[in-house]
Each structure stands twice: as C-alpha cells, then as structure tokens.
Amino acid sequence: MNQNPAIGHNTVPKMTARDVNVFYGQKQAIKNVSIDVSAEHVTAFIGPSGCGKSTFLRCLNRMNDTVDGARVEGRIELDGQDVYASGMDVVQLRARVGMVFQKPNPFPKSIYENVAYGPRLHGLARSKTDMDEIVESALKRAGLWDEAKDRLNESGTAMSGGQQQRLCIARAIAVDPEVILMDEPCSALDPIATARIEELIDELRGRYAIVIVTHNMQQAARVSQKTAFFHLGTLVEYDDTSAIFTNPKATRTKDYITGRYG
Amino acid sequence: MATLAAPAAPIAERQPTDWTTQAMRSRIAARYRAERNFRRLGAAALVIAASFLAFLLFTIVRDGWTGFQRTETRIEVQFDAATLGVDPAAVAGPQGQALLARADYQALLLKAAEQLGPADDTLSDAAWMELREALMDNPALLGKRASLWVPVRSSIDLLAKGKYDLAAPAESRGVTDREVSDWRWLEGKGLLRTGFNTTFLFGADSTEPELAGIGGAALGSLLTLAVTIAIAFPLGVFSAVWLEEFAPKGRLADIIELSINNLAAVPSIIFGLLGLAFFLNFAGMPRSAPLVGGITLALMIMPVIVIASRVAIKAVPPSIRDAALGIGASPIQVVFHHVLPLALPGIMTGTIIGIARALGETAPLLLIGMRAFVTDVPQGFTSPATVLPMQVFLWSDDVQRGFVEKTSAAIMVLMLVLIAMNSLAIYLRNRFERRW
Numbered sequence: 001m002n003q004n005p006a007i008g009h010n011t012v013p014k015m016t017a018r019d020v021n022v023f024y025g026q027k028q029a030i031k032n033v034s035i036d037v038s039a040e041h042v043t044a045f046i047g048p049s050g051c052g053k054s055t056f057l058r059c060l061n062r063m064n065d066t067v068d069g070a071r072v073e074g075r076i077e078l079d080g081q082d083v084y085a086s087g088m089d090v091v092q093l094r095a096r097v098g099m100v101f102q103k104p105n106p107f108p109k110s111i112y113e114n115v116a117y118g119p120r121l122h123g124l125a126r127s128k129t130d131m132d133e134i135v136e137s138a139l140k141r142a143g144l145w146d147e148a149k150d151r152l153n154e155s156g157t158a159m160s161g162g163q164q165q166r167l168c169i170a171r172a173i174a175v176d177p178e179v180i181l182m183d184e185p186c187s188a189l190d191p192i193a194t195a196r197i198e199e200l201i202d203e204l205r206g207r208y209a210i211v212i213v214t215h216n217m218q219q220a221a222r223v224s225q226k227t228a229f230f231h232l233g234t235l236v237e238y239d240d241t242s243a244i245f246t247n248p249k250a251t252r253t254k255d256y257i258t259g260r261y262g
Numbered sequence: 263m264a265t266l267a268a269p270a271a272p273i274a275e276r277q278p279t280d281w282t283t284q285a286m287r288s289r290i291a292a293r294y295r296a297e298r299n300f301r302r303l304g305a306a307a308l309v310i311a312a313s314f315l316a317f318l319l320f321t322i323v324r325d326g327w328t329g330f331q332r333t334e335t336r337i338e339v340q341f342d343a344a345t346l347g348v349d350p351a352a353v354a355g356p357q358g359q360a361l362l363a364r365a366d367y368q369a370l371l372l373k374a375a376e377q378l379g380p381a382d383d384t385l386s387d388a389a390w391m392e393l394r395e396a397l398m399d400n401p402a403l404l405g406k407r408a409s410l411w412v413p414v415r416s417s418i419d420l421l422a423k424g425k426y427d428l429a430a431p432a433e434s435r436g437v438t439d440r441e442v443s444d445w446r447w448l449e450g451k452g453l454l455r456t457g458f459n460t461t462f463l464f465g466a467d468s469t470e471p472e473l474a475g476i477g478g479a480a481l482g483s484l485l486t487l488a489v490t491i492a493i494a495f496p497l498g499v500f501s502a503v504w505l506e507e508f509a510p511k512g513r514l515a516d517i518i519e520l521s522i523n524n525l526a527a528v529p530s531i532i533f534g535l536l537g538l539a540f541f542l543n544f545a546g547m548p549r550s551a552p553l554v555g556g557i558t559l560a561l562m563i564m565p566v567i568v569i570a571s572r573v574a575i576k577a578v579p580p581s582i583r584d585a586a587l588g589i590g591a592s593p594i595q596v597v598f599h600h601v602l603p604l605a606l607p608g609i610m611t612g613t614i615i616g617i618a619r620a621l622g623e624t625a626p627l628l629l630i631g632m633r634a635f636v637t638d639v640p641q642g643f644t645s646p647a648t649v650l651p652m653q654v655f656l657w658s659d660d661v662q663r664g665f666v667e668k669t670s671a672a673i674m675v676l677m678l679v680l681i682a683m684n685s686l687a688i689y690l691r692n693r694f695e696r697r698w
C-alpha cells in the first residue's frame with residue numbers, strides 16, 4: 001500500500017511536502033505524506049473525520065507549533081525554502097501563507113480594523129490613504145465591499161456568519177499572501193453563504209494558491225482542480241479532481257466518494 | 263451495508279400507562295409540594311440573610327450618624343495682645359504669621375471661658391486651636407472682640423445629642439451631675455449648636471473623641487492601596503499571562519497552580535508575619551509605613567488577582583488567538599493586541615474585589631506596626647500611618663464613651679468606600695464586557 005500516490009504533476013509547485021509525519025505525543029496523526037500544491041489551482045483535501053487532513057493543512061503554515069506535544073518530521077517547502085528550517089521566520093511565513101478557519105473568527109473590532117490589522121502588523125501601509133486602499137481592495141476581492149463600505153466602523157462580529165467568513169478571507173488577503181489555506185471554511189454556514197464563498201474561491205483562483213479542506217465532496221468537486229484523499233493519516237490518492245471523482249484508482253477512494261463510509 | 267446483527271429477542275408487551283390512578287395523582291401532588299416547599303425554603307433563607315444585614319446596617323447607622331456631628335458653644339473672645347504675649351507691631355512685620363502661630367491661646371481661652379460662668383469647664387482641650395485659626399486667618403482681629411464657635415467636651419457633646427439616659431441613677435448613667443447641670447445652663451442660654459463635623463472627615467486621630475478624625479486613616483488607606491495596586495496588579499496579571507499563554511504544561515505548571523490556589527487561602531495574619539520578618543527585620547524598612555503595609559497586602563491579594571486573571575484569559579476564545587497567529591502576529595502581539603484587551607473586564611473585576619479585600623484587612627497590618635496612634639495626616643509613603651479598618655479597631659477598643667459613635671461613623675465611611683469600589687467593579691464588567 002505504500003507506493004507513493006501520484007504527486008502533483010505538470011505545473012511548477014508552490015509548496016511541496018516530502019515524507020511528512022506528524023505526532024501528537026505518542027499518537028501518529030500523519031504518516032509519510034508527500035504532495036505538491038500548485039500555484040494556479042485550488043487543491044482540495046477530502047477524507048473522513050479524523051483522517052488528518054486538517055492536521056496536515058496546519059503544518060503548511062506551522063500553526064501546529066502552538067499545539068502542545070505536536071511534532072512534525074519530514075520536509076515542507078515554500079518556493080523551495082524549508083518551512084521548518086531554524087532560520088524561517090514564522091511571522092513572515094504566516095504572512096505569505098494565510099489561513100481561514102472553520103468557524104468565522106473576526107476580531108471583536110470594527111470591520112476596518114479587522115482588515116487593517118495584518119497590514120499594520122507587517123508595516124505594509126505607509127500612510128492612512130495607503131491603508132484605506134489596502135482595506136478597500138481586500139474587501140472588494142473578498143466580495144464584501146458593497147455590503148461593508150457604509151459600515152466600516154461597525155463591529156465585525158455584528159455581521160452574519162457568511163459575511164464574517166468573507167471578512168476573514170479579506171483579512172487574510174489584506175497581507176497579500178501567496179497561499180491561502182482554508183480549513184473547512186463553509187462548515188458553519190448555510191447553503192446560500194456557502195455558495196457565495198465557493199464563488200469567491202473560484203474568483204481568487206490563479207491569484208493565490210488555495211488549499212481547501214472540506215468534508216463535503218460536492219464542494220471539492222465544485223471548487224477544486226486537484227483533490228487529495230486522506231484516510232487514517234495517509235494520503236491515499238492525489239489527482240485531478242475530475243479523475244478522482246470519475247475514475248478513482250484506489251478502492252478506498254472509490255468507496256469514500258460513493259458513500260460507503262465517512 | 264452492515265445491519266444490526268442481534269437476533270430479535272421477544273420483547274415483553276406492556277400495558278399502556280394509566281395516568282389517572284390514585285397513586286399517580288398523589289405522586290404528582292407530592293412533586294408539586296416538594297417544589298413549593300423548596301422555593302419557600304430558599305425565600306426564607308434570603309429573608310433571614312437580609313434581616314441580619316438590615317439589623318447590622320441599622321445599628322451602625324443609628325449609632326454612627328451622630329459621629330458626623332459636633333456640638334459647639336459660642337464665646338466672645340477679646341484678642342488681647344498682652345494675654346497672647348505678642349507685640350502688635352511685630353505681627354504686622356514679615357514674621358507675623360510665625361509669631362501668631364506661637365502665641366499663648368490657652369491663656370486667652372481661659373480668660374474667655376470665664377464668661378460661661380458655672381459652665382467654664384465645658385470647652386474642649388483643643389478649643390484654643392479655633393482661636394488660633396481665626397486670628398491667623400484674619401490678623402486684623404488682634405486687639406478686637408470676636409464671637410466664635412468652639413467645640414465642647416465630649417460629655418457635653420453627647421448630652422446635647424441625647425446619648426445619655428438622664429433618668430438613670432447618677433452612678434450608672436456615665437455622666438456626672440456637674441456635667442448635666444453645665445449642659446442645662448448652656449442649653450438654657452442658647453449657646454450650643456450641633457452641626458456637621460469637618461474635623462471628623464479631614465482630621466487625624468486624637469485622644470479626645472470630639473477632635474478625632476477619620477481623614478488620616480483614609481489617606482493612610484489610600485497610600486497603602488496605591489502601593490498594593492502598583493505591585494499586585496502588574497505582577498498578578500503578568501503571572502497569569504505567563505501561566506496561561508506561555509508556561510509549558512506539565513508537572514511544574516501543576517505545582518505552581520496548586521501553590522497559587524493554596525496561597526489564596528492562607529490566613530492573612532501569616533502574610534503579616536512574613537512582612538514583619540522580611541520587610542521590617544531583614545530589609546530594615548520603616549515601621550507603620552504605608553509602603554510596607556502596601557507590599558504586604560500586595561502579597562496577600564496577588565493570588566486572587568492571578569486566579570481571576572487566569573479565568574478571564576482562559577475565557578478568551580482560542581479562535582481569536584488562531585486568527586491573530588494565522589495572520590502573522592507573534593505570541594506577544596497576540597497577548598497584547600487581543601487577549602489582554604478582551605480579558606481586561608474580568609481582570610479588573612477580580613482586581614477590584616482583591617483591592618476591596620485589602621482595604622478591609624487589619625490582621626497583617628497589626629504585625630507591621632500600623633496599629634499606630636497617629637495624630638497627624640500621613641505625609642508620604644514612609645511616614646507613620648494607620649488605615650480605616652485599623653482606626654475602627656482602635657476606636658472600638660477605647661474606653662471613652664464618645665468613641666462609640668466615632669467607631670460606627672468610621673464603619674460607615676469604610677462601607678461606603680467598599681460599596682463604591684464594588685459598584686465600580688460591576689460597572690466595569692458590564693461596560694466592557696464583549697460578546698462574540
């Protein structure tokens with residue numbers, strides 16, 4: 001079973017992972033995962049609950065550093081640069097590899113402050129006008145400008161769930177990242193808000209490398225061009241989304257996407 | 263697909279439940295009865311607690327409100343330069359005020375008291391200070407006559423406030439016949455008035471009840487609490503931040519947590535012993551000083567602040583930390599930009615409750631010498647001082663009858679300050695509480 005499932009092909013990878021193992025204390029959560037993430041595509045990680053897809057995603061910008069007892073082995077690179085090297089600045093890494101979480105988590109501050117926080121941290125704006133421009137373009141890209149432009153000083157937590165999640169996307173975009181990681185971004189949203197986010201992901205494709213974790217196979221089929229299927233901590237299959245859903249090679253993938261388990 | 267594999271065992275048929283039988287009805291009635299009784303018990307407990315509190319407040323206010331008043335008598339004073347022993351020409355000179363401050367007002371008062379005839383022994387020992395104040399405020403009075411209100415002795419003061427049972431036999435009523443007749447004479451001449459006692463609010467302690475004030479102790483409390491806040495707040499909050507956000511989880515963290523919880527339960531007198539042994543005997547810091555009292559109280563309330571702050575920090579949702587970390591904030595930035603501002607209402611509430619506890623504390627201060635008789639308002643952090651609850655304790659211990667009302671009045675001041683601080687804590691919590 002340990003043949004290396006197809007590593008991404010045909011484009012220059014933005015991020016590469018080789019033989020990654022993750023341990024939580026004694027328990028191994030990720031086993032020997034190797035994968036390439038392309039800059040042009042949306043890559044989806046699918047798999048049943050507890051298969052390690054979120055854990056693996058959080059390795060890509062070192063969010064697992066904050067988890068007690070978590071240990072990562074193997075090599076993860078961003079543009080050929082080792083993410084886990086001792087010289088890598090985590091702050092800079094997370095500015096380049098942004099993240100959107102499962103539950104919308106805007107800061108309990110104004111909409112403007114939510115978006116401006118990242119650029120301010122990294123000193124991206126020289127003046128107030130600069131900052132206004134950054135906030136406006138981030139909100140526009142996140143498809144939130146029309147709804148938010150008249151209420152920039154209102155609290156971000158007063159918005160609806162879907163708007164909050166788009167605000168979080170705007171917040172991630174505002175620091176101009178190269179990769180955006182999305183950890184089940186629609187699982188707390190209703191179908192209409194979900195559709196809006198999916199549209200947005202499609203609009204952002206090409207500008208940012210996007211990796212999305214989802215437990216919703218239809219969503220993976222709709223938004224992604226590449227799909228990786230995780231099971232029990234291993235990467236079972238990684239291929240073009242169309243191939244995974246129409247002609248899966250591994251039996252486990254086939255069983256999962258036809259609803260045998262999960 | 264898997265199916266439930268167990269072979270179908272026969273399930274016993276049950277009769278439908280009959281809810282109308284006598285047994286059922288009495289069960290339901292019993293349930294309602296139990297509920298009613300429990301509610302009555304709760305209400306009764308509340309009524310008992312409230313009546314205890316009401317009784318306490320009632321007796322304190324009944325005994326204490328007259329403590330804010332003082333009785334004075336009017337005398338005509340001839341500011342005679344010869345009696346005062348000052349040279350009128352020198353008073354007009356540059357040293358005038360200093361000369362006036364040193365003049366012999368006691369002799370002047372003795373002379374003025376003669377006009378009170380049989381009641382010439384009713385003036386307070388410190389009544390001469392009123393004369394000095396009047397003359398120093400207005401040096402032009404020298405050589406002239408003026409009509410002044412001066413305080414009377416405590417016994418006359420209490421008679422005027424009706425604190426003695428005059429129907430009781432002389433031996434047991436606590437006041438002599440002479441004092442009663444003096445008071446009747448003054449009262450008959452209309453020379454007495456009972457008014458608001460500014461000396462009580464702004465003055466310091468005294469051996470005479472009519473001259474004693476709460477101001478010195480209040481300022482002592484203020485200075486002591488300033489030291490306490492300055493030390494306990496930053497130390498407590500940053501300990502909590504480190505324990506919650508940075509400390510590696512493990513045996514050491516568990517031991518620290520256990521120790522802090524135990525420290526919060528240590529009797530306060532132990533902290534006094536520590537203060538005595540370490541700050542006074544080892545470090546050689548001054549006795550009776552707000553500085554040492556403040557440090558000792560800071561040690562006492564720090565565990566309270568640490569525990570309250572940890573709870574407040576723990577209540578900040580982890581998703582906020584994730585959000586900030588995910589955008590590239592460093593752990594310190596996460597703490598200062600997000601966690602602390604969100605936890606601040608809870609931290610403030612805990613701190614104010616801790617400080618209210620420090621304000622009401624006496625035991626540790628006994629041991630570091632703040633049980634001091636200080637007749638002057640404290641001048642700084644190292645000058646001898648006492649604090650409000652200690653003043654209550656000292657006065658309650660005094661044999662003079664006049665201190666009974668002063669004790670209750672001081673308790674009223676202390677309770678007002680405590681109520682104000684607790685209200686502030688509630689206000690801060692409601693004002694800054696955020697929801698997400």
